[in-house]
Amino acid sequence: MEKKHLVNAEIKYEEVFLIEEGQSAVMSREEALQRAYAAGLDLVVVDVSRKPPVAKIMDYGKQLYRDSKKVGKGKRTVVKGVRLSLNTEQNDWELKLEQAKRFLKERNLVKVQLILKGREVMYVPRAMEKIKSFAQLLEEMAEMKEQPRRAGYAITMVLQPLS
Numbered sequence: 001m002e003k004k005h006l007v008n009a010e011i012k013y014e015e016v017f018l019i020e021e022g023q024s025a026v027m028s029r030e031e032a033l034q035r036a037y038a039a040g041l042d043l044v045v046v047d048v049s050r051k052p053p054v055a056k057i058m059d060y061g062k063q064l065y066r067d068s069k070k071v072g073k074g075k076r077t078v079v080k081g082v083r084l085s086l087n088t089e090q091n092d093w094e095l096k097l098e099q100a101k102r103f104l105k106e107r108n109l110v111k112v113q114l115i116l117k118g119r120e121v122m123y124v125p126r127a128m129e130k131i132k133s134f135a136q137l138l139e140e141m142a143e144m145k146e147q148p149r150r151a152g153y154a155i156t157m158v159l160q161p162l163s
Contacts (some may be wrong), residue, residue: 006045007060008033016045016055026052040104079158084134086120086127097137100159104142110159117153119152135159 007011011029018025018032036043038058044063047054080103082096114131116124131148137161146158148151 005060006048007042008036011043011045011053012057013045013053014086015052016043017050017052018043018055018057019131020057028067032057041125077109079111081111081113084112084114084131086116086123087128093134100134100138101141104161108162109141109161111161112157114155115153116155121153124150124155131155131157145146 011033013029016029016032017038017128018034018035019104032043032055033107039057040055040062044058048140082103084092084093084096088096089139091152091162100110112131112134114127115125128148135142135144135148135157142159142161144157145160146156148157150156
């Protein structure tokens with residue numbers, strides 16, 4: 001975790017503008033440090049561009065933890081699903097294609113499933129061709145993360161947006 005703020009003894013400014021519990025005042029660094037230590041917390045400079053720099057009394061370890069959680073939330077990938085069948089009609093096919101494009105524009109992974117029902121299981125090669133053609137129609141905005149593979153009555157592949 002990278003540190004972005006000056007904390008406690010790292011603060012070299014003579015005076016700081018201290019903000020604490022609804023109060024704010026300009027005071028010496030030593031006095032601000034004494035208040036922070038008395039509360040069992042840290043003195044953290046949050047804005048060095050102001051004169052004097054703005055400081056807060058807070059638990060810096062907790063703040064770093066909260067910041068790391070926020071960063072983690074932004075990195076989560078979401079897998080959206082599109083389900084097809086061997087006999088999906090042209091208009092439904094186009095609708096599913098548009099849906100997949102929307103998911104890819106939102107930077108989500110897209111899991112494409114082609115479900116085989118009943119005797120359709122005999123037509124696995126045709127189903128493979130159909131799911132690959134779906135991927136080819138999206139090749140300008142997506143690449144295959146997982147190749148099409150059969151699992152029971154479904155053929156599944158995962159597409160990811162191009163970088």
